[in-house]
Amino acid sequence: MAAPEETSALAKTLPPLARGVLEQVAIDHGVCIRPVPMRRVDLHTGTSEVINVPCGHTLASVCPPCAERKRKLRAVQCRQGWHLAEEPVITRADPDDEQRAWMELRAQAQAAYDRAAQDGTAHGEPVEFWDGVLRELDGEIERSGVRGSLKTGERKARRIRSTRRRQDAPDLPRRPVDSRTVGKVYRGRGGKTFRPSLFLTLTLDSYGRVRSDGTPVDPDTYDYARAARDALHFSKLVDRFVQNLRRFVGHDVQYFATVEPQRRLAPHLHMAIRGTISRAELRQVVAATYHQVWWPSTDRVVYSGERLPVWDDAAGEDGGYVDPATGEVLPTWDDALDAIGLDDDAEPLHVVRFGRQIDAQGVMADSPQSRKLIGYLTKYLVKGVAECHTAETSSQREHADRMAETLRFEPCSPTCANWLRYGVQPKSPRPGLTPGFCKGKAHRREHLGYGGRRVLVSRKWSGKTLADHKADRKAWALARLAEAGIPVANPADPDAAHVWERAGPGDPDVRPIEQRLLLLINERAERRRQLDAATQTPTPELSATRQAA
Template structure:
């Protein structure tokens, strides 16, 4: 018997907040006016991308991604991307950075006796780099000799067909086609790529034979899927001969393997796509994990005296474990060495031509952004015992599979991870890919090329705000823009214990009322503009 209980007040409040488009986890920020010194606490949206955390912010992010996808998919002119000239603050910071770098180099020339001076200048340089980045400057400066990049033979695998290369043209827009009726159109492409089979699965995604299902290959494919996507885009551009632009989303299938949905500007024949997919692979040149050296209670221990920075040693003999670089050096010297893993796409390819502003275009955009508000594991939640066991087996396989050179799991195989530190334990790596909600995929869910729409996601957000403010201004309802760059304000996080910070329930009530007023103002503006337009047409 199910008894219905009355709703909780907090639950009703959050439901109304979601319905009104208000963040359910507003963050208190203190805004200080540099001219007057006045301080105000402002509650800003949390900006989370998962609906399970904040449905309102996640849906707002999803819609923003949909706008970004739509605006860049069918461009008929090349996007123009210009770099802004440095302002006075950025120039001053860079001059200070140059002076600090010169002092650091001068201190280094005096030898180890002035090591403390070098450490001081290194710390100052790091802080200056942070301030320069915070001022809006993108990119980093190469100020020291970096270790040569480790490379292996670039000869293609013998089991993969060769892929011819063409000079890559600078254009990004697709070709124009003319129909028999004389009309022109510029179609684009919606592409879906999947990984190969690991064993037969049922309709619910669970394996027919769990014991014969290749969970190890499935886990490694998920861990390195993002590298395979990068290699596919690189091969595609070299093969078709122009700077292919894309908006892609990575989602899991019911069998929990990641697959790729990609909106591509312009068209590419299915035969060419199959050729590129068949020739695309990514080799993982890491040390072997076939032999488990340490497990259970017999694990390497940290020894601060193992090297200058410390390291891990054998618990019985005290022998220092090989470092990550030493393990790779041994791999390089072995002429018969094979990559730890080779990841490829499967044979299944789905490519559809799409026309701008068509029902198919809107459907594909909705499909691309459908699961962005959910975590990887939330896209296909386990409902049956077989599905839960499938997730458990996948998570257990990923537990001891190295996810990166810095993964703690390398200790299990007798190798120190890159940049080791005290407290690492195999099976308890904190990497994103090992978390159950990510199922091995630690990359970004949305992949957007640099010349997709000529705008960043922040630019698209600013466009939306500017549109609303313009409609209000046209109707005679002036509203200040909180993101106005000319406003002399300083923002800092306000603590929950501050006396002027309201409780969460109080914040939600204030924001719901403010949202309702803003919506009423926008509706009034729209109605005023409609009546004005009708009056002008009648005249």
């Protein structure tokens, strides 16, 4: 009998865990694997029930079904708005009785606040009381569906900067912006008309030579500081580009854009633009677009290591930070900006511009290229910024480490704790701030300095919000079920009044997560069977048409 073969390494495959199989089946059926238990209380009957609400996360690494559902919804939004042939109609709804009632109460409270501010009290209450009442009423007005805020009370004057353009940036002709949003119609041979649109890609400038894997050829000369600041202020540059583009072409340009990192870890922009703009005009606008950051200088490190500013409740009206040795109060954020405004020779902390590379493609409606580019636009929305390109080599990991270390002490906003490192109190300071430990989104390693939104959509892109697109999908499914005569489980009652609250995992009416996932999988499978039967069952109108034919 031959002896069994010996292997150099021991390999053993363990059976799958029950929880892992359950989550995989939930993913296969498109069921959220992190459902949030919410308790819904009926205000008419007093009865309550626990409803499992999808977590709604946008990252596939956290919840693949929810992330994929969000991505598909964005793809629908992109497709419906890219090649619109008619202007979207957006109107404001008339205020209802509840909104009018809240606004009348707001007017009474405002009058009482003004009287208290002048006389000291109103109806026996000080001005602080009426200030709190105004804040509560503003919250109720917003919850009732009113958008926007009221300009009341004393407001601090807005800090105004010089609008004079930089001498190193070309000037752009400024035209009146028409309200038109749809693209031009072109006529081809045989009288055929077509309305093309545009797909644009913009990148940032070079910070040094890089290899094909995105790592710098010479890390010591690679400009990590400029790369970090460009990433921090990239969203402002995009806003300025859209503003300049609209002023230059003379109409209300509509766009659907996504921000993704390149292999060198710098953000770049993919933008679907409705209508056509010539490449020459795009180059002019890109060359003339810049964003200046008028913040205090960070050239000199004032405090580092264990020598850091300390909080003093007696510094300023609400406390502030002082020098640990002398006790001198650090300049406030407003004081630092005032000093910049008084200095005629002051220079901005940073100026961010786009690079020279511009990729513009013409796209026809409902073409294979259009569908491909929509998939390309939404491909990485289910991944975090740092997840788009996995570091596979030591050079890539070192490059990411250097970028993260540079971003650690770079101020990300006026409220960033890193301003203490440079001898300035951040805006609205509070105790416990430590340079290098700012909790801002841009400082997190998974965001690579970009703290803005991943998806940028103009207001008149499709004439609908993301919630409207979601409601359209639900209405379509309910309509198909109604046409097939299939009853809907738990139909919504338009006259019901509910209050929602978060149900804790230890509440007696909240089932274990495994049991809830099993029920959700069964519910989703049943809904899918009903919808498949509804879409395959011909409606009475279609049946009559076929019989007549």
